[in-house]
Amino acid sequence: MAGRSPLEGRSGGSQAGSQAGRVGAGLGRRGALSLAFSDPMNSQPAAMKAMGKEAMLTWGFLMWMAFPVTGWLAFWRGTNVLSGHLFGGILGPAGSPGPSAPGSAKVSDHIAVAAELSVFALLLLGVLVTLNILHGRRVIVRGVLFTTGLVLLPFVGLALYFSALSFVNRKSPEVDEALGHLTMFLTLLSLSSFFLLLFSSVTRVIGFSRKAGFWLVPGALIAIFVLFTWITKLTGEISEKGGKKGAIIPLQIELSELGINRPQGPESTKPREIGPVTNPIRRS
16 A cells, blocks of 8 residues: 555555665665655655655755745746746736736735745645644654655746746747747646645655545645635735835925925916016115
8 A cells, every 4th residue: 555654664564665665775865865856756755764854854945945936036037937827817816927027026026926935835835734644643744844845846847947938039930839839838747747746745655545635635725725815815915005105205395494495286386477566675
């Protein structure tokens, strides 16, 4: 059964768990990391066992942090990968396609996008930790962080692709068409990899059966997107309020004591009728 996780270090595991333990026993840290990248669907438990706790925590945190960093970089270059390109249809008005030109977004927009990406990564980590607790804490928290970072890696690659794509000069329609097909292929690849890796994390790492994982994965995604949509709308409202507060408001201050006149309003600029002027100085 694929439900047993070799991270427990207990004897009497299933055949798949013991096989993963034998594979992971002869691997070093680099070999374990390459195994996790080359075969993430089946070899995550063996790779984490051979990697050790410190390396597992370090690489898990780095992969987890790579998601908001690369997502913000892609937004800075003109594409909001998560709430614009990937899930813009789901999020509706809450999603943003990104700035009209690279580097043209406001500071409040950058803060809002960075918050959205961090919240999505935190929600995914929180859901997997919750499932691990419900299943009896079969995996240490470092292992959950590592598998969460591994699940987010397809989106990291897609964000890096859009960042590199912003530097490409599209001078011909043939290039635009080829890049459009390439973008569609990479988008479908990243989405399918995300779903499969999440299913592998629920079944192979945490230890649920495949039958339970079939229902837990869509349920977890529904919970994540409901919370993410609500938080995205909240950050969008904060961004709009921040833009309004950042506008320049003219202040009218009277400094008559210093001889400085206040700015003239529209009424003071109207033409006035000038009557006959009398000379106040009389000649004797």
